Amino acid sequence: MPxxxxxxxxxxxxxxxxxxxxxxxxxxLVTVAAVTAVVLVLLPLGAVFGYLIYKGMGSIxxxxxxxxxxxxxxxxxxxxxxIAGSVYILLIASCMxxxxxxxxxxxxxxxxxxxxFGNLIRFxxxxxxxVPSIIVGIVAYGLVVLSQGHFSALAGxxxxxxxxxxxxxxxxxxxxxxVPQAVREAAYGLGVSRWRTTLxxxxxxxxxxxxxxxxLAFARVAGETAPLLFTAFGNQYWNWKMxxxxxxxxxxxxxxxxxxxxxxxxxxxxxxxxxxxxxVASVGAVRLVANRGMLKGTN
Amino acid sequence: xxNRALGAPRLTGPQPVSEQAVTAAKGTQVxxxxxxxxxxxxxxxxxxxxxxxxMSVLALVGLIVYELLTKSSLSWHAFGWKFFFRSEWDPxxxxxxxxxxxxxxxxxxxxxxxxxxxxxxxVAVFITEMSPRWMRGALAFTTExxxxxxSVIYGLWAIFxxxxxxxxxxxxxxxxxxxxxxxxxxxxxxxxxLAAGIILAIMVVPIIxxxxxxxxxxxxxxxxxxxLALGATRWExxxxxxxxxxxxxxxxxxxxxxxxALGETMAVTMVIGNRPEIAKSLxxxxxxxxxxxxxxxxxxxxxVYLSALVEVGLxxxxxxxxxxxxxxxxxxxxxxxxxxxxxx
Numbered sequence: 001m002p003x004x005x006x007x008x009x010x011x012x013x014x015x016x017x018x019x020x021x022x023x024x025x026x027x028x029l030v031t032v033a034a035v036t037a038v039v040l041v042l043l044p045l046g047a048v049f050g051y052l053i054y055k056g057m058g059s060i061x062x063x064x065x066x067x068x069x070x071x072x073x074x075x076x077x078x079x080x081x082x083i084a085g086s087v088y089i090l091l092i093a094s095c096m097x098x099x100x101x102x103x104x105x106x107x108x109x110x111x112x113x114x115x116x117f118g119n120l121i122r123f124x125x126x127x128x129x130x131v132p133s134i135i136v137g138i139v140a141y142g143l144v145v146l147s148q149g150h151f152s153a154l155a156g157x158x159x160x161x162x163x164x165x166x167x168x169x170x171x172x173x174x175x176x177x178x179v180p181q182a183v184r185e186a187a188y189g190l191g192v193s194r195w196r197t198t199l200x201x202x203x204x205x206x207x208x209x210x211x212x213x214x215x216l217a218f219a220r221v222a223g224e225t226a227p228l229l230f231t232a233f234g235n236q237y238w239n240w241k242m243x244x245x246x247x248x249x250x251x252x253x254x255x256x257x258x259x260x261x262x263x264x265x266x267x268x269x270x271x272x273x274x275x276x277x278x279x280v281a282s283v284g285a286v287r288l289v290a291n292r293g294m295l296k297g298t299n
Numbered sequence: 300x301x302n303r304a305l306g307a308p309r310l311t312g313p314q315p316v317s318e319q320a321v322t323a324a325k326g327t328q329v330x331x332x333x334x335x336x337x338x339x340x341x342x343x344x345x346x347x348x349x350x351x352x353x354m355s356v357l358a359l360v361g362l363i364v365y366e367l368l369t370k371s372s373l374s375w376h377a378f379g380w381k382f383f384f385r386s387e388w389d390p391x392x393x394x395x396x397x398x399x400x401x402x403x404x405x406x407x408x409x410x411x412x413x414x415x416x417x418x419x420x421x422v423a424v425f426i427t428e429m430s431p432r433w434m435r436g437a438l439a440f441t442t443e444x445x446x447x448x449x450s451v452i453y454g455l456w457a458i459f460x461x462x463x464x465x466x467x468x469x470x471x472x473x474x475x476x477x478x479x480x481x482x483x484x485x486x487x488x489x490x491x492x493l494a495a496g497i498i499l500a501i502m503v504v505p506i507i508x509x510x511x512x513x514x515x516x517x518x519x520x521x522x523x524x525x526x527l528a529l530g531a532t533r534w535e536x537x538x539x540x541x542x543x544x545x546x547x548x549x550x551x552x553x554x555x556x557x558x559x560a561l562g563e564t565m566a567v568t569m570v571i572g573n574r575p576e577i578a579k580s581l582x583x584x585x586x587x588x589x590x591x592x593x594x595x596x597x598x599x600x601x602x603v604y605l606s607a608l609v610e611v612g613l614x615x616x617x618x619x620x621x622x623x624x625x626x627x628x629x630x631x632x633x634x635x636x637x638x639x640x641x642x643x
Contacts, residue, residue, distance in 0.1 A: 019532060027532040034429055037421025038438065041508075044501045045445050048456045055459075103352025111349060121353045124360050130623035131363065131616065132562025134589045138596070138612050142366040151597075162359055169356060193338030195345030223449020226564035226589070230597040250451045257455045258569060265459065272452045279447065 056273025059266040069236050069252075075263050079271050081238045085153070085247040086275075088240070089232055090222060092157025097164030098214055102203075104165065105172025105210075110198050113177075122173070129166040136162050137227035145231060153239070153246035156232030160224060164217040171213025175206040215286045219279045225250040249275050367613040373606035382610060388575040390599070395607035397614065399575040403492070403585035404615075407567060408560040410496030410581070411503055416553055418500070419507035420542075426508075427515045428537050439512065446505040454569030457498045462489035462570060465497075470582060484580040488572070493581040495571040499563055503556035510555060514548025514633045515541055544633075551629030558622040562615060564589040588615045 063078050070077030104121065112118020140159035145151055179202050187197040203210065225248075228234075233245040234255065249271055256268035374382065374395060385396020426438050466489030473483040518541050526540035527533075542549070572584020573594055588611050599605040 019530075023532050023535070027534040030534040030537075031429060034421045034425040037418045038425050041418055041422050041442060041445070041504050045441065047460060048448060048452065051456055051460055052452070100352050100355050103349050104356050107349040107353035111346065112353065118353075121356050125356050126627060127620055127623065128356060128360050128363075130558055130562075130619055131360075132564065132589060132619055134562065134564045134592050135363065135367070135612050135616050138370075138592065138609060139363050139366045141596070142370055143362070165356060165359065194342045196338070196341075198345070219447060223451060225449070225451040226593055229593055233597065250449060253451050253455060254565060254569070257451075257458055268455055269459075272455050275449065276452060279449070 052269065052273050052276060055266070055269035059270035060273065064267065064270055068238060072259070072264070073261055077267075079247075079249065079252055079267065079274070081235065082247040082249045082252040082271065083274060085232070085235070085239070086222070086249040086278075089153055089156045089160060089228070089246060089248055090218065092153060092242070093160035093164060093221060094214075094218065096157065097161035097217070098168060100161070101165045101168025101214075101217070102172050102210065104169040105176060106198060106203065108169065108173040109176035110202070122170075125166040125169045128162075129170070132226075133163060133224055134226040134229075137229060137231055140227060140231045148243055150243070151231060151233035151245040152241075152243045153232055154242045156228045156246065156248065159227035159231045160221040163221050163224065163227065167217035167220060168213055171216065172206075172210050175209030175213065176202055178209065179205045211286055215283050219283045222279050222282070223250055223275055225254050229254075249278075363616070367609060367616055371606055371610035371613050373602055374610040375606075377603060378607075382607070383614065386575070386577060390595075390601065390604050393601060393603045395603070397588070397607075397611050399577050400586050400588040400591050400611060401614075402577050403571065404561055404587040404589070406581075407492055407495040407499055407571065407585065407587055408557055410492065411499035411560045412553065412557060414497060414500035415504045415507060415556060419504045419552075419556070420511055420549065422504070422508045423511035423515060424537060424542075427512055428533070428541065439509075442505050442508055445501070446509075450502070450563060450565040451569075453498055453502060454566035457494060457566060457570045461498060462494055465489045465494055474582075481579055482581050485578075485582045487582055488584065490570050490572045490584060491582050492571065492578075492585045495567045495585070495587070496581070498566045498570055499560045502563060502566065503560050506559055507552045507556040510552030510630060511545070511549050514545040514552070514630065517548070517634045518544045548630050548633030551626045551631075551633070554622055554626035554629065558619050558626060561622065562589055562619050564593050568593050588612075 063076055064080075065078060065083070066080050067076070067078040068081045069079070104125070108118055108122055112121060136159050140155050140162065144155035144158050148155070183205060184197055184202055187201045188194070192201070228248050228251050232248050232251065234251040235245045235247040237247075239246045253268050253271045253275065256264040256271065259265070377393075378385070378395060382395065383397050383401060385394075386398040387394045387396045388399065389395070422438075422442060426435055426442075430438060466487050470483070470487030470489070470493070474487065477483050522540045522544060523536055526536040531539065567587055568590040571587060571590060573586055573590060574584040575586045575591070576583065578585070592608050592612055592615075596605070596608050599608055
């Protein structure tokens with residue numbers, strides 16, 4: 001009797017029993033469908049990058065990188081002011097968004113762990129993360145543009161900073177939570193005060209992770225256009241004043257892409273290539289540095 | 300506990316600093332750490348500074364709500380609920396109704412989901428259940444790269460590559476074979492609801508597939524082995540053992556994708572045609588809530604006009620918040636209990 005039971009349980013016995021043609025072909029069809037889905041998803045990715053490089057490379061030249069735009073319809077000119085403007089706005093945004101985000105992350109992991117108030121802030125950060133960027137633009141407009149009386153680089157920076165905060169907050173928190181409690185206790189045990197422990201021991205231990213989070217936030221806002229439309233507004237000339245309208249690469253790409261001029265279309269592709277290179281390079285460089293530090297265990 | 304934590308040097312995240320202990324023995328660095336300032340007062344100052352940073356997150360959301368509410372009150376008082384059911388959009392006579400934008404937002408987002416959901420689930424199934432191990436990381440990374448491309452670059456690509464493609468090949472074909480459904484009628488401009496739906500689909504696929512992947516990974520391995528041991532084919536295993544267990548989380552991923560699609564601005568603005576009309580055909584141009592704000596906000600003259608645009612923004616804000624909270628809840632019901640994995 002036990003022999004019979006064992007026999008029934010053995011999967012090898014099922015191997016002899018034929019799986020019906022229907023089930024086998026359904027299995028095959030689904031596999032084919034999944035592979036097709038992968039191909040269909042990778043296709044646009046390849047097409048976007050392919051076109052960026054193909055169209056962009058042909059249009060990037062010294063003039064594009066060093067000159068400001070020519071009047072509509074005239075050949076030549078470049079996006080130097082827009083590239084600089086993007087960097088300028090991102091700097092302003094980082095100066096405000098990074099400390100706020102890291103501070104909020106420190107609060108969540110070091111003081112707000114498990115408390116109701118901490119959970120509320122964490123939840124709110126997730127809500128803020130899901131707010132459409134165009135809405136953030138409206139708010140920055142109301143806060144800065146209306147009170148200053150005109151569009152400005154500062155307004156653009158404020159909009160992007162608002163978008164950076166939740167990402168940085170959540171990654172900083174996650175990274176600090178990975179630092180073992182014993183490391184903090186060791187510092188306390190040596191008589192180091194709590195704030196000193198947090199900054200010099202906990203945060204320092206998590207540096208590479210925190211930097212990665214900051215770069216993720218940076219990459220996310222670097223290509224943002226919608227919140228800049230009515231904050232930084234764009235500018236055909238150089239501007240280094242905080243309270244004046246400023247050009248940005250993403251805005252310039254948008255304006256040129258929907259314009260009727262072939263010359264501007266060409267420059268839009270070139271600008272897009274520069275933008276994506278800036279994003280990938282900044283993220284890649286910091287990742288590399290952060291990873292190396294982590295491997296040595298010194299950061 | 301302490302020993303284990305300090306003695307485990309190969310964590311994936313930040314590393315415990317063992318030198319600290321070494322320098323502690325020497326006493327020099329610790330001395331400088333201890334002597335820095337009146338520690339009790341400094342501790343309090345530091346706590347309040349961090350608390351202020353934390354509160355700033357609350358303040359930001361509060362500020363957004365306050366700004367949207369106050370700036371839209373004029374339009375709210377003028378039109379009330381009817382604002383969302385009127386299709387007039389007449390800045391000259393100060394008559395505003397958001398129905399065409401609501402319609403355009405819903406239709407383009409749903410179209411995007413219809414295209415994106417099967418693809419995203421297919422990709423997730425392939426990556427987690429079918430692909431050879433060496434391909435897994437590369438594929439996951441590549442699909443996530445799609446999410447890193449700025450919206451304006453998608454728009455640029457759509458204008459110059461996708462739209463001509465649609466105009467020349469896809470739309471005539473659709474009109475010929477599916478024209479009788481009256482969804483594919485009218486002149487094939489290329490730009491319009493269909494183009495917006497497709498570009499949105501490309502943009503939400505990585506979100507849906509990465510969440511789907513996450514919840515599928517959270518399904519215990521024994522579940523798969525049990526179904527396979529009963530003689531199921533691989534597809535039957537995936538369907539009954541994995542997808543059925545992960546369905547709430549997958550629904551969460553889809554809704555998260557919906558949230559992204561609803562609020563997406565630039566790429567849609569560049570290809571949807573920007574005409575406040577409600578047309579049955581997907582070839583016809585339309586307008587979305589986010590696009591109308593993007594296009595008209597900086598040119599809006601007149602208080603009611605501006606206020607009407609902010610009210611559109613307020614509605615968009617409320618809907619995306621609800622959608623996002625729902626999605627996070629659904630994902631959480633599946634992934635709770637499994638160790639948290641960081642995802643961007």
